[in-house]
Amino acid sequence: MIPAAFEYHRPQDMAGVLAVLEEHGDDARVMAGGHSLIPMMKLRMAEVPHLIDLQDVGGMSDIDVRADSIVIGAMVTQAEIIDHAELADAAPILREAALQIADPQVRYMGTVGGNVANGDPGNDMPGLMQCLNAVFTVVGPDGERDIPAREFYEAAYMTAREDEEVLTAVTIPAPKGGYAYEKQKRKIGDYATAAAAVQIVRDGSNCVSASIAMTNLSDTPVYSENAGAALVGTSVDAAALGAAVAAMLDDIDPTEDNRGPVAFKNHVAGVILRRAIERAWSRA
């Protein structure tokens, strides 16, 4: 498996990146860890005449845990997320999810930015970021702008990011309450058959807020406002769980693949979501 030839660019700053993007338009792609893009290039399913390697562009490798928010640079790897003690305290769901992505080697290379930006419905971080109500910062020729994760994904590999824009950071409001990232997959290295990100806030026996998103059950991640709403004001009892699952099932649209047919995926989506809610609730 040999990719087609390309020009390699390794700019030293963002201005350099944007300049290449502007010059080559559609023909240029930015790359962080490369573990999504390079296999596609090797299989000649992605043609990239101009490859822009972001590794020398500074300022995108920090994890900044603030009082009410967390800013994660686009070049932060899954391995760095897993190893960051302060982050694990502030937003443990990130670590729980990252541990379920790919395998150790891939996690050293795979970045948060790459995972959220390319729009692959199989990636775990997009659903997670929708659950956490993250905001993606992109920078382009007209400067910086913020796009909410919940508005970012349009279709498979289609996002609100323009071709000449680069995703630089993810900002997450400090998550509160109980959490769970639950993923069913066939083996290490596989995408999810179904995965659910849940964050729940509890007051006594009462659920006061709930945020729920799922992965690989549609051509985009699925944030279900109704699923979360079904839990709010309840004690997350059987009826509420059922309502949340029913709401989510209304919002997902899985397709058949080697992981199984649609009926199976719908069923498993419900099971996984139920387990995620129960676990998050038990931690809330």
Added chain:
Amino acid sequence: MSKKMHIKLNVNGKDEEFLAEPRELLIYTLRERLNITGPHIGCETSHCGACTVTINGKSVKSCTMFVAQADGAEVTTIEGIGGPDDLHPLQEAFKEHHGLQCGYCTPGMITRATKLLEENPNPTEEEIRFGMAGNICRCTGYQNIVKSIQAAAAEMNAAKEAAE
């Protein structure tokens, strides 16, 4: 063909400089350009780990990295881990505990294991299985690989204690 780039690498402590097409995959640079044939090619889609090397302190699948990305990097392969006169405890343990059969996955397996033990010198069986899950072996069923890594960890810890 695209323009060739001037690439500098440090591989197993030795500086290397050459011109290469950016699309050259690091695994081919090592195997064909530098004749370092310990790392192997198994799946080509970053699933099997036979091509695992250590780059700037990280375990990396070298089939999924362009040589251009590695420009300036420090690379360690199985050849840099230990040789006839200075075998690494993992190399000894894999032989002692029958942690290999056809040998094809072994260089990647041991290279990955060096890093695993560096990060977690005293792993449980579960941690070994999870930490080695990026490397596929078709022959051993992993049981003796786990045993080998446990034995090497014990050996290394004992040596460290003795030194202290």
Added chain:
Amino acid sequence: MKDDISREERVDNLKGMGCSRKRVEDARFTQGKGNYVDDIKLDGMLFGDFVRSPYAHARIKNIDTAAALEVPGVLAVLTAADLEPLGLHWMPTLAGDKQMVLADGKVLFQGQEVAYVVAEDRYATADGIEAVEVEYEELPVIVNPFEALKSDVVLREDLVGEDGSIPDGAHGPRKHPNHIFTWDAGDKGTTEEVIANAEVVASESMYYHRTHPCPLETCGCVASMDKVNGKLTLWGTFQAPHAIRTVVSLISGIEEHNIRVISPDIGGGFGNKVGAYPGYVCSVVASIVTGKPVKWIEDRMDNLMTTAFARDYHMTGKISATKDGKITGLHCHVTADHGGFDACADPTKFPAGFMNICTGSYDIPTAYLEVDGVYTNKAPGGVSYRCSFRVTEAVYFIERMIEVLAIELNMDAAELRRINFIKKEQFPYTAALGWEYDSGDYHTAWDKALKTVDYDGLRAEQAQRVEDFKAGKTRKLMGIGLSFFTEIVGAGPVKNCDILGLGMFDSCEIRIHPTGSAIARLGTISQGQGHATTFAQILASEIGLPADSITIEEGDTDTAPYGLGTYGSRSTPVAGAATAMAGRKIRAKAQMIAAYLLEVHDNDVEFDVDRFVVKGAPEKFKTMKEIAFAAYNQAIPGIEPGLEAVSYYDPPNMTYPFGAYVCVMDIDVDTGVPEIRRFYALDDCGTRINPMIIEGQVHGGLTEALAVALGQEIAYDDMGNVKTGTLMDFFLPTAWEVPNYETDYTVTPSPHHPIGAKGVGESPHVGGVPCFSNAVQDAFRPFGNRHTNMPHDHWRIWRTANELGLHD
């Protein structure tokens, strides 16, 4: 003369049979110094690779190579038209069929080789492939063998007469243009009669899905034609290097002495590397055309899509019994999907391999087997993936039929097995389908297995689990998988077994050096089995020199004696026997030398560990080391100098390893996720040469069995597209998905093998697949499950639960 070490120490010093000698191969492998085919680098070496068909069935209207030839670095593009004048556009298969080397007018499966691009480096080759333009006209695709037998779409026009007649194939009459052969064994009439009149009959249809051996190293070769000397050297991933030399000679016309085939280190084979592939032929041709060495290494996708699938058997069975469970008859029909060409790797007279071992470990008085081979638009292959020829299919079939019969009889499946086992005193036992089992003690093995796992306790726990499940206390079911298998390995007697007319003997040649070390060369080739370690152990015990002083060499046809290679667990049964026999020839000559040196009659000395001693006077002896030196420095009347021997061993029979496996599994009914709680494997492979290596083989074989049973498949869509072409979708388990196994053994030596060994590499796969599958099926038995097809991946397990109403 006296020496000061004990006999026990002398035995230990040899590191002979029975000890867990550490492997001599490992030093190079652990230091990255293995030498695999892709490590070979020759001056001026070129790279070849294929343009492959995206379609499963299409006519080729045109191939335009002009643009490819313009790509810098591309030297040649071969098509069928280029190979035709050489008679190399088609090649013979191991199954008596022929196969296109490059597409000759049409393609029959996705990924089929259409053109071969040769260039100066990999990158130019890849670019050249992209630049070849092929015009296809799509044809109707058939991926189902039952449909193929009804269809008027003819897949192999070359095998149909102009008048539409269907000439006989390599294995007799064909009943449809897409039909390859019918092969049968046993007594049809009696079997049908017994079943028709039986007290109890269980019937079941099962599909053993298509999968692939998928060794971590793919197939490849380097061909180097030395035009000055007229010699062709071919390095490659060959499980049978000598057979490859003969095949290359026969199809190329190069005399066999001018061909040197070398199998270097091989990164796993599991059956994938037995056959001859278009890549080898094209590389040889390209080297002849260019005068330069040419390397071809398939990528993983090519490997999964084109070289050597396994299984793909649709099996229908009927098993009859008395009311109290004594089996009276077995009927089996197989529709075998062979893909576009019949390239199965089986002995010539066995187009369905040894499927007729399907009566298993049971004393079944009458049986009948019929197999129909069928062409479809899928890749050719049909290799024995970690098993002897089709034995995994046979054992899966009988071990499922036993379970189904147990359901029909409402009987415990362990007990049903026990009352039907062939008894120890019945061996050698001639089975209804013809094989003569050499030895066995099934009851002892079974009792030991069931006792060790506390079978009754497990059943009680399972019953409680079912109650808990019904009461809503748990959503996990518990399955107890049983299997008892008998393998048939060590092909084989030349009277029965040949491949392309080459008898399936094997060989060993030994040279003892003057200082008492040795080299032995064999006709086999290790792909991880550790031959360099274990064959030296056999020899150490036979000739009394330390294993550490014996080099084992295989795989170079210029130096090794002719043999049929390593697959079907045949190395120990056949080459291992040849090694022992050659060792005994050495010993016989050593005895004469010892007698001369000790000045006694030949019959007055006897072998003792590492020496010959004078009978009754053990203080008088000559060590083998001394004898070796004498063989080279003394003029002994009537004895030639030197100490060498060669043996070509034609085994009198196959060997029949067996084993008893138990798997305990918990299944999440809602997600379909299985969890293996325990796996116990008792193997009886006769005499045990190296327990450490045996255990390693068992772990590995079980893991490949787990993969096949629980998810590994080559799946096609209706258009003939391969859906599982990368390791994302083709299931190779990681350390995370694999349990620890408990291993155990009994020892029932083979009576006809010189050292009593039977072979073990494939047993765990053969016995493991039904054991994992039976565990899944057993979990659902209390809810009415009878049979569901593998692979038992999450969604299929979920489907079983769903169909049984467990999700309501």
